[in-house]
Amino acid sequence: MKKVVVIGAGLGGLSAAIRLAKKGFSVTIVEQNNKTGGKANEINEEGFRFDTGPSLLTMPFVIEELFTEAGFEIGEYLDFVQPEVLCRYFYPSGKEVDAWSDLDKFVNELSLKFDEPRGVIQSYFDYSKKIYDLTAELFLFKSFREYSTFLNKKALKTLLNLPKIDSFRTMHQANASFFKHPELIQLFDRYATYNGSDPYKAPATLNIIQHVEYGIGGFTLKGGIYSLSRAMTDVALKLGVEILANHPVDEIVLACNKVHGVCCRGKVIDDPNKVIGVRCGEKLIDADIVVSNSDVTNTYRKLLNDSQVTPARKYYKTEPSSSALVFYWGVQGEYPQLKMHNVIFSEDYKKEFTEIFDDGKVPNDPTIYIYISSKYNPTDAVECGENWFVMINMPPGKEKTELDIESVKQKIIEKVKKTLNIDLNKKIIFEKILTPQMIEEKTSSVFGSLYGISSNNRFAAFLRQDNRSKEYNGLYFCGGSAHPGGGIPLVILSGKIASDLISKYGV
Ligand SMILES: Cc1cc2nc3c(=O)[nH]c(=O)nc-3n(C[C@H](O)[C@H](O)[C@H](O)COP(=O)(O)OP(=O)(O)OC[C@H]3O[C@@H](n4cnc5c(N)ncnc54)[C@H](O)[C@@H]3O)c2cc1C
Structure with a gap:
């Protein structure tokens, strides 16, 4: 039986491990933290439970497909919940807008609040769906480096309709061509942040996300998003996957290891660049195949000690996606003016993104996102609490020393007071903080980026690391920094694509 080691138990790593175990490989996940889930983790302290990272999930069929392929009944593990209102938006002008899950209701709301004809808004969603129909198969579901991906009718249709995928305008330019009202344009520009990008730079192809959220649907899970990490871990264990927690991998060991001079431990070496396992401290774990769910740059630079091969150099130079500063606040009181997902917009969106991506600084007037899972799961907070x-979005790589957390906190508290008339000053009874630097420390995501590389240029999809290494035989990649990118459904798909390539090529 061929042995696979997966480095990292993020959702991408778990997806690959589950599929490979089902295919009959002997699979070990080696995880540096004491828990699985990576960014999709939880804090459970002093009567408050928080999802640490993702708070909304899309494309639930990707998760359903994983469970079905693995031979498990998803309903026994996960309960998808579609909130009536996906997000409540608050504007500096005092306007409040509800993004209803029901597309018809949402179109009505937008038409009423922004005085835009219903037909124009509907045609915008049709445009978004068109991009999805043309691109999803090619850009999301398959490896981007296989000829077979391009040699079929659907791919041909996409290639013949390239102008329709709108890659030559930015998201903002496209949105501004549909709508007059700046606040409505801002609402749709926000979708660039779903993969950590800047709407004033990212290609309008990313307007696909609006269809994903409203055409297919946005969901949360009963028990919180962390229940997905828990369920996938459960399934992996049931399929016989071995999970070694508290095992940071220091090195991917090659047949002829240049760093430590381990020459395949007595075996004849055909291919010096073939992976033969991983090293955690003094411990060597043998493998025929290694799947890295660790950040691609980290994998090349740290685990392979290689900054020379083309992808290692190329990848390091690409612009990372945005990072985040998160406050996990246990708050006294209940606030009906807020929904489960809420956004308080900044006054000047363009300036906010310029500060994040061009100036590399904490935005002066940040857009604030507030997720309150206790609105749906009351046990996530103490009684009469939330x-x-x-x-807030942050530039990637911001050093902790340069980040004045207290002043950002006060800014947020002031803005919440001004917009919602909620004085948080004496209401915060529990606090934990996540900074870009902590994201890097906890998950090895270089510069604390949330979604791998940004999509701030139209070639980003082509720059992402392929799921199979060309340079190192037996090395595969999954997770947000590899194809097809970051976010829950995409990293789960990356695990699928990696496992399909392993079935095809093996070592
Ligand atoms: C604050 C925040 C909000 C987000 N919001 C959303 C959202 O609403 N919706 C959405 O879809 N997505 C969201 N995301 C993004 C989403 O969480 C990620 O895209 C996804 O969870 C990443 O999964 P992954 O498999 O790429 O790896 P990760 O979650 O990064 O996991 C990688 C794992 O590998 C381990 N590892 C790395 N290096 C080593 C090593 N050398 N040895 C051993 N183990 C190692 C790490 O410890 C980690 O457990 C958010 C992320 C954050 C941080």
């Missing part, structure tokens, strides 16, 4: 996950 669990506020409060996040």
Whole structure:
């Protein structure tokens, strides 16, 4: 039986491990933290439970497919919940807008609040769906480096319709061509942040996300998003996957290891660049195949000690996606003016993104995202309390020393007071913080980026690391920094693509 080691138990790593175990490989996941889930983790302290990272999930069929392929009944593990209102938006002008899950209702709301004809808004969603129909198969579901991906009718249709995928305008330019009202344009520009990008730079192809959220649907899970990490871990264990927690991998060991001079431990070496296992401290774990769920740059630079091969150099130079500063606040009181997902917009969106991506600084007037899972799961907070996950977008790689957390906190508290008339000053009874630097320390995501590389140029999809290494035989990649990118459904798909390539090529 061929042995696979997966480095990292993020959702991408778990997806690959489950599929490979089902295919009959002997699979070991080696995880540096004491828990699985990576960014999709939880804090459970002093009567408050928080999802640490993702708070909304899309494309649930990707998760359903994983469970079905693995031979498990998803309903026994996960309960998908589609909130009536996906997000409540608050504007500096005092306007409040509800993004209803029901597309018809949402179109009505937008038409009413922004005085835009219903037909124009509907045609915008049709445009978004068109991009999805043309691109999803090619850009999301298959390896980007296999000829077979391009040699079929659907791919041909996409290639013949390239102008329709709108890659030559930015998201903002496209949105501004549909709508007059700046606040409505801002609402749709926000979708660039779903993969950590800047709407004033990212290609309009990313307007696909609006269809993903409203055409297919946005969901949360009963028990919180962390229940997905828990369920996938459960399934992996049931399929016989071995999970070694508290095992940081220091090195991917090659047949002829240049760093430590281990020459395949007595075996004849055909291919010096073939992976033969991983090393955690003094411990060597043998493998025929290694799947890295660790960040691609980290894998090349740290685990392979290689900054020379083309992808290692190329990848390091690409622009990382945005990072985040998150406050996990246990708050006294209940606030009906807020929904489960809420956004308080900044006054000047363009300036906010310029500060994040061009100036590399904490935005002066950040857009604030507030996720309160206790609105749906009351046990996530103490009685008469709520669990506020409060996040702002941050430049990747910001050093902790340069980040004045207290002043950002006060800014957020002031803005919440001004917009919602809620004085948080004496209401916060529990607090934990996540900074970009901590994201890097906890998950090895270089510069604390949330979604691998940003999509701030139209070639990003082609720059992402392929799921199979060309340079190192037997090395595969999954997770947000590899194809097809970051976010829950995409990293789960990356695990699928990696496992399909392993079935095809093996070592
Ligand atoms: C604050 C925040 C909010 C987000 N919001 C959303 C959202 O609403 N919706 C959405 O879809 N996505 C969201 N995301 C993104 C989403 O969480 C990620 O895209 C996804 O969870 C990443 O999964 P992954 O498999 O790439 O790896 P990760 O979650 O990064 O996991 C990688 C794992 O590998 C381990 N590892 C790395 N290096 C080593 C090593 N050398 N040895 C051993 N183990 C190692 C790490 O410890 C980690 O457990 C958010 C992320 C954050 C941080």
